[in-house]
Amino acid sequence: MVVGPPVAEATGVTKRFGSTVALREAAISIGQGQTHALVGRNGAGKSTLVSILTGLQAPDEGAVSFGGEPAPRLADRDAWRQRVACVYQKSTIIPELTVAENLFLNRHEHGRNGLISWRTVRRKARELLDTWSVDVDVRVPAGELDVEQRQFVEIARALSFGARFIILDEPTAQLDGAAISRLFTRIKDLQQQGVTLLFISHHLQEIYEICDTVTVFRDARHILTSPVGELPRAELVAAMTGEAAAEAGGARRGPPAEAANVLELTGASLRGAYDDVSFRVRAGEIVGLAGAASSGRIEIAETVVGLRAATDGTVEVAGPQLRPGSVPAALKAGVGFVPQDRHQQGYVAQMSIADNGTLTIPDQLGRAGFIDGRRRDEFARSMIGKLAIKTPGPELPVSGLSGGNQQKVVMARALANDPKVLVLINPTAGIDVRSKEFLLGKVEEIAESGAGVLIASDELDDLRLCDRVLVVFQGRVVAEIPRGWHDHQLVASMEGVDLDG
Secondary structure, eight states, X not given: XXXXXXXEEEEEEEEEXXXXXXXXXXXXXXXXXXXXXXXXXXXXXXXXXXXXXTTSSOOSEEEEEEXXXXXXXXXXXXXXXXXXXXXXXXXXXXTTSBHHHHHTTTOOXXXXXXXXXXXXXXXXXXXXXXXXXXXXXXXXXXXXXXXXXXXXXXXXXXXXXXXOEEEEESTTTTOOHHHXXXXXXXXXXXXXXXXXXXXXXXXXXXXXXXXXXXXXXETTEEEEEXXXXXXXXXXXXXXXXXXXXXXXXOOOOOOOTTOOEEEEEEEEEETTTEEEEEEEEETXXXXXXXXXXXXXXXXXXXXXXXXXXXXXXXXXXXXXXXXXXXXXXXXXXXXXEEOSOIIIIIOOTTSBHHHXXXXXXXXXXXXXXXXXXXXXXXXXXXXXXXXXXXXXXXXXXXGGSOHHHHHHHHHHHHHTTOOSEEXXXXXXTTOOHHHHHHHHHHHHHHHXXXXXXXXXXXXXXXXXXXXXXXXXXXXXXXXXXXXXXXXXXXXXHHTTOOTTO
């Protein structure tokens, strides 16, 4: 039973940016020791609320309190750090500095001679990580840490300021299944030690696994707050979307028996990543590559699109063999691609929607290396309509879009050359429920039009589309599972577990 004032509370919060209302009389109350979920579609107001709860912005109306006391002045950053910290989806760790330097950045103790005692810094860093059971060498550059280790270091750094309220923003977006399990174990340990967490995620199954309470925002407003165990999943989705959750559609018909192969890998190997991989994708077929992040599935997909060169074997698209490691050759052969990280690989943030969406087809937009702006914008308006991208026009920089609309721009670029094979890696990572449903529906449309689709993902909802799923474990295809699988069957296979053993 939660007693005492809320650890953090926002009441009647309104925030405007020009004519846009980002929050309208919004509220949230987070009890001591909870793991409290905050969910909602992109544009619901979650990010704005986080910026207000962390003191990065002041509300136009309403109030924020911690432990029943009014929030500090915005200028008093130390006071804010003692009350709340946020571990963002994009790491704030400085890769060139060591773990110890990151943990105590701008907080180094100086000796009598005025110089920093690095031995003391490293000792304090080890003590801090030991306190919170983080097994990382404090001497290594932070850039050598994996995503999971960086998150744990950021959590420890936040706790070192005295904060016992931590906001986790999409913490599982770049983690594989095993790392997610370890993160959830760590969250439960922190909760038992009196740490309160606000957990932001687009993956609803995670909410039911790890959280006590869930708050839903929609269209800049608070919609509901409920104990997780008392809120059926269909009602949660309805609260997020404003619509009743749709029943699952009928099974895909799949490709006709006579459909030709549009993608064929034969004996493909890449040292240290995968070995002797062979499979085919037919026109109109959706094939999944399932496996943990380190399984080799991502490297296989990146080989098909020319980002990696197989050391052995061949890749053929609609007949001809591709030149290994050549993106231009893959594009010319008719391969479209949605990469795993839209921020780093999918788009150029400050370029317009029109420029991003047409990066793969400059030859179709003009002659002699010159691009006809009118033709480019006409093409962009067409794709904005087909993919329901919410924007005032094609000239808007992609950085001005929500995550779901950014991913739609990446999809538009992948479809610009009318591909024979569409390759997608984690296509719905970090996007809201409605955008996810829309994009997966678009993938089905693309397959129905006759393209072959290869989806490399560990997200079960992505894989449900597939006519069959190839499971990759430790660099090898270990199973082929037809449509109609049960979650536990596929997950066990991905983790290398034999349920019949």
